[in-house]
Amino acid sequence: MSQVWKRRERKGIFYRKSLILFLITASLPGLIVGASVYGFAVGQMEEHLGKLHQRQIMQRTRNIDDQLQYLELGLAHWAFDHQFGPGLRQLDFVYYFQQTWDIGKTLVVLQGSHPLIKDAELYVERESDQPVLFRPGYYELNDEAAISSYKSRLADPRTVYWDVRNGQLMLVHKVPGDSTAPFGALLLTVKREKLLNLMRTLTPYHEGFTMLLDSEGHVLLSDSPETETNERLRDAVAAREDKTGTFVFEDDGVAYSVSYGTMQRVQTEWTFVSAAPLTEIVSPVVVTSRILINVSMLGLLAALGLSWFASNRIYSPVARLIKLFSPEKAGDEEALRLNEFQYLERRWTHITRESRQLQERLNRQLPYLRTGFLQQLLQGHLYGYSEEELRERLQRYGWHVEGHRFCMLHIQLTGYGSVSDRFSGDESLVSFTAANIMEELARERFGQFGVIPFYNLSIGLLVAMPDEPDNGGRLHALAEELTLAVNRILRMQLTVTIGKPAAMVKDVPALFAEMVRASGFRIFGDQNQLIDLVSGERQPGGEKAKYPFALEQEIVQSLRMGRYQEAGRAVRAFLEEMLSHRGTEYDVKQGMLQLLAGIRHMILEAGLESEAMTEGEDWFEQLLRMREPGKMVRWIETHVIASYARAAEARAKAQQKRMVERTIEYMHAHYMRDISLEACADLAGTTPYTLSKLFKQTTGVNFIDYLTDIRIGKAKALLRESDKKITDIAEEVGYQPGYFNRIFKKHVGVPPGKFREMA
Incomplete structure (x- = not known):
């Protein structure tokens, strides 16, 4: 839509004049500054770079001059060394090899004294013998061309000089250095590439x-x-x-x-x-000048853009309103037939209608948001908020909290076991139904309240009421009417706990937790009960429940003996004994926890893996969450006793299997002896009847047949693989010879002798 209005906009002379003025005002200072910088800064930079270039050249020239001067002074120093004195001409270099060796070392030192030196040589002319050349080793020159080259250098009237031959730069100093008739020369050849690198600087x-x-x-x-x-x-x-x-x-x-x-x-x-x-x-200057030009151009473009933007901002405030009210979709052709203010009026009406609809949707969702907030508040999840922040959020959800106190009720539904078939085992459905009943009844008495279902057969109610004396009576009346309604509709009983009123919102979580704890002191049974923490009123209870130790011993002993049905009946009797004294929920749960701890102790003594039986679940936590006696008994029978029975049976089977395996091993090791069922039972620590029964169940054959199969198998092997007499074989497998022939023929079908012939 903004694009449509931009096409319709017509700019007048004032807009064009103001735009031109903005352009000139924004561009002229930039052009002046750019030209000044380019004219003055670039010129000074060129002059500075030229002077800097000359200084660098002079510094590097002095460096090269110092390097060459070092070579000249160093060579002059060595030319006056005593090794190169007058005695060198008559020296027999072969005989006096030590001095010859020292001269060579000296030349090596001279050659390594400076990175520019490539070679260090000593040329010596002798009166009668051939000239000698140290380079740095000792050589006698026989090449006439080489001798001529060195003689020409020695014939030069200068004592020390630079010489260039064959592209090699050489420094020559005659020796002895203090002689008027030198007979030799020290020659240093300069590394051409090294010197060129210095020159290239x-x-x-x-x-x-x-x-x-x-x-x-x-x-x-x-x-x-x-x-x-x-x-x-x-x-x-x-x-x-x-x-x-x-x-x-x-x-x-x-x-x-x-x-x-x-x-x-x-x-x-x-x-x-x-x-x-x-x-x-001047390449840096060129780069700098180009950068200045580019920056100036960018500044000019930025100035043009900013000028156009500013002129539009000043000239068309209505366009901004149109853009603000325009929908995201383009193409509203109807707006083309309207002026700006008609379009704004129509858009304002549309937005107002949408705002009203959104407010209605928010109002419908507000109860759910308030319920979620109150649930977090009662459970203590908002402890990080201050009192002012909590009150502000309650006011945002529609409550007026100034001058009000906060009263609470906790309702616990009991008797679910008798109606579970009506609700398909869904406790949350029961809690939801009871919460709706409470909400209908509370709406008739209170203006500001919140019902919070916890979906574990318990419901919370938070009411904001003015500080009046009859608040307690109104809560009691609600509790009585709610009890009657739940008894009539759901066929369940209620335990209603009335908590202490709170003057501050931050005190609500602590008082609600106290109220939940107090509900645990109800009489543990399916009956209507009322606990009032304000007046201390509660249903009269019986004497403190006594712990039935004899029944606990009976339950543990029945489990140890494997009489699991008797153990289940004893658990029911245990709970009935706890309930007979009209004890509180707290007392009964403590007794059931103690019973569960005794059973767990017996399981550990039996050596069973308790973690495998519980499958990672916390039995004590599960038992604590149960609020009905019947559910506790069923849970102990299906989870605790049944798990123990499965684990004990599995362990018994494993022990029986190991007993049979040890008996079979004994039979294989002592088949040649007189083995009896009674002897094997004594070794296994059981009765012959039990061992015979377990042997038959494990192997599928009885004890005697299994032993006979072992002996006949060994006899067959001896008959096939050895030349022993049949009588000896009979005794070796544990039989008398006569009985061996009969039992062998009975199992194999032929006598032992015939079997050997066939084998």
């Missing part, structure tokens, strides 16, 4: 190049192959008058920022040249 970008030139402009080192650009750059540097500086060099349309300077080396001067494309140097 002068151009820390992906593109660009670095060169190291000697005093005559020749390339000592370069990190890029020789090109026309490199050659033109060297010419441009040579044409500069200053020894150190920067300038912009353009070649093939690419602008380079060139930095150059000199390094003072021993008896010479080197020039370094670093060229980096300007695009690499």
